[in-house]
Amino acid sequence: MALIHVPNPPKNAYDPDRPMGSLLKSQVEHMREAESKLPLRYRQQIEIYIKAVRTEGEAARYIQAVTRAIHLAHEDAERERRAPKPAAKPVIEIAAVADQAAERKQNRARKRPTSKSKKSLGAKRRKK
Amino acid sequence: MPTGLDKLQHIVVLMMENRSFDHMLGSLKAVNPKIDGYVDGDPFTNPDANNNPVKPQPSAKFQGQLQPDPDHHFPAVDLQIFGKGSDPHSNDRKPNMQGFVASYFNQQRNLAHSQMIMYYFPKENLPVLTTLALEFAVFNRWFASIPGPTICNRAFAHYGTSFGRVDLNPIYPPETIKSVYSRLINSDPKRTAKVYYYDTTSSTMEVANLLQNQPELFGTYQQFLEDCDNGDLPDYSFIEPNYSDHQGDSGALIANDQHPDHNVQAGEKFIAEVYQAIKNNPQLWESTALLITYDEHGGIFDHVPPPSCVADKFKADGNATEVGVDFHFDRLGVRVPTILVSPWIPANTVDNRVFDHASIPATITKFFLGDYSADRSPREINADIFIEPQGPAVDPARNLLSLDVMRTDCPDFDV
Numbered sequence: 001m002a003l004i005h006v007p008n009p010p011k012n013a014y015d016p017d018r019p020m021g022s023l024l025k026s027q028v029e030h031m032r033e034a035e036s037k038l039p040l041r042y043r044q045q046i047e048i049y050i051k052a053v054r055t056e057g058e059a060a061r062y063i064q065a066v067t068r069a070i071h072l073a074h075e076d077a078e079r080e081r082r083a084p085k086p087a088a089k090p091v092i093e094i095a096a097v098a099d100q101a102a103e104r105k106q107n108r109a110r111k112r113p114t115s116k117s118k119k120s121l122g123a124k125r126r127k128k
Numbered sequence: 129m130p131t132g133l134d135k136l137q138h139i140v141v142l143m144m145e146n147r148s149f150d151h152m153l154g155s156l157k158a159v160n161p162k163i164d165g166y167v168d169g170d171p172f173t174n175p176d177a178n179n180n181p182v183k184p185q186p187s188a189k190f191q192g193q194l195q196p197d198p199d200h201h202f203p204a205v206d207l208q209i210f211g212k213g214s215d216p217h218s219n220d221r222k223p224n225m226q227g228f229v230a231s232y233f234n235q236q237r238n239l240a241h242s243q244m245i246m247y248y249f250p251k252e253n254l255p256v257l258t259t260l261a262l263e264f265a266v267f268n269r270w271f272a273s274i275p276g277p278t279i280c281n282r283a284f285a286h287y288g289t290s291f292g293r294v295d296l297n298p299i300y301p302p303e304t305i306k307s308v309y310s311r312l313i314n315s316d317p318k319r320t321a322k323v324y325y326y327d328t329t330s331s332t333m334e335v336a337n338l339l340q341n342q343p344e345l346f347g348t349y350q351q352f353l354e355d356c357d358n359g360d361l362p363d364y365s366f367i368e369p370n371y372s373d374h375q376g377d378s379g380a381l382i383a384n385d386q387h388p389d390h391n392v393q394a395g396e397k398f399i400a401e402v403y404q405a406i407k408n409n410p411q412l413w414e415s416t417a418l419l420i421t422y423d424e425h426g427g428i429f430d431h432v433p434p435p436s437c438v439a440d441k442f443k444a445d446g447n448a449t450e451v452g453v454d455f456h457f458d459r460l461g462v463r464v465p466t467i468l469v470s471p472w473i474p475a476n477t478v479d480n481r482v483f484d485h486a487s488i489p490a491t492i493t494k495f496f497l498g499d500y501s502a503d504r505s506p507r508e509i510n511a512d513i514f515i516e517p518q519g520p521a522v523d524p525a526r527n528l529l530s531l532d533v534m535r536t537d538c539p540d541f542d543v
Binding site: 001003004005006007008009010013014015016018020021022023024026027030031033034037056057059060061063064066067068070071074078 | 145190191197255256259277278279296297298327328329330331332333335336339340343344371372373374375380381382383387389391393394396397400537538539540541542543
């Protein structure tokens with residue numbers, strides 16, 4: 001089959017100053033909502049006031065800013081999730097903590113109340 | 129199993145904007161009478177404001193004609209489908225497609241201007257879309273999912289439902305119904321899926337859920353081209369066109385979504401580029417099916433009344449529909465141009481089964497995941513599929529990729 005020619009659109013078809021239609025307007029509004037849910041440090045980078053957005057070119061700039069901010073926020077969050085966790089504490093410290101825990105357990109056993117005193121405590125609680 | 133289905137590994141969906149079947153492909157009836165379009169002499173007309181009949185005319189221009197943007201919100205589409213004087217409260221009204229001119233007249237009160245809504249493109253003015261329609265499979269009965277605007281119709285392509293929305297408000301899906309992308313990437317074995325938007329400046333119409341919560345699903349059109357070149361295309365790709373005229377990295381970029389009043393030739397070029405990107409990689413070409421469709425009709429005329437369908441489990445109340453009557457999603461929107469491309473499809477294939485955009489997640493899910501038991505909308509569960517699942521029991525009458533030997537005579541475009 002012969003190669004089929006596809007005509008180019010005329011250069012004057014490009015008009016970023018065209019007023020944005022209802023679809024782009026709703027896309028801008030969706031983006032505004034998405035922007036409002038971003039952490040502050042990403043929102044601060046989007047310095048476009050959407051009430052001033054009137055044309056396709058202006059809408060495109062705002063949409064780009066929010067889309068990039070969403071990607072950046074997710075990439076940062078993903079990087080944080082994947083960051084290596086702090087190294088484990090040295091063994092000697094763990095052993096020391098284990099010793100402290102054992103000591104605390106022994107102390108608690110020494111102070112453990114009798115079954116009679118447990119009952120009276122329960123009774124007091126119920127009265128409250 | 130038929131060879132084409134056996135080889136199929138990738139499905140690509142390209143969804144354009146706001147053009148009806150008759151407006152774009154209606155002229156093809158003169159070439160292939162099996163295509164349910166319009167030829168001069170057909171009885172279809174629409175009454176104008178003076179009740180004079182207006183015939184469709186092959187006078188559509190690429191740009192500058194459909195200003196203002198024809199209304200395609202629920203009340204306007206209700207008028208377009210049911211005609212003047214139809215009472216939305218009536219249970220026995222029938223769609224007659226008699227209200228397109230009346231609806232457009234309402235926007236400017238200009239008799240001559242309102243008739244432009246009945247214009248269609250001569251075949252030779254759309255060399256890409258009409259060639260693909262004649263060379264592969266064209267669907268005579270692919271309808272928008274809702275008689276309404278873009279966002280809710282696109283939602284049907286992603287989720288199989290719009291969760292009760294008939295307007296341009298954001299879609300917040302309940303946790304139970306997953307997008308087709310989530311279904312694939314969370315499956316076992318894991319599948320791959322991507323939404324390719326044109327660039328970050330055009331971005332996506334699926335902001336509130338997919339972009340906000342799963343931005344990793346997205347890639348750019350440039351990445352799509354590279355993925356095609358490198359043979360890295362995911363199992364399922366959904367492509368969004370450029371929705372605005374804006375400055376890109378390489379200079380001025382013209383909107384190519386074909387949404388009125390964007391330039392239709394820019395969209396033709398874009399469709400051809402997507403097609404060639406797949407075709408230029410021989411391994412990809414033999415293992416990929418490309419579906420080209422439009423989200424909705426954009427208020428432009430079509431002569432085929434949309435059928436009723438199974439009701440969804442969501443409803444839009446009378447305030448949301450703005451016609452004072454609840455909508456149960458139990459009838460489809462206006463017909464849109466839809467074409468399935470694969471070298472395993474015979475030329476001049478015309479499919480008469482009824483589809484809508486819920487058929488997209490239905491087909492993708494069935495093809496890549498088989499029997500999927502998690503929650504889906506009634507609309508998706510009952511939607512027909514356009515590609516049969518791989519397996520021994522393929523019904524030849526339903527399989528569009530039916531050739532035993534791959535075609536070598538497929539068209540090429542100079543893009």
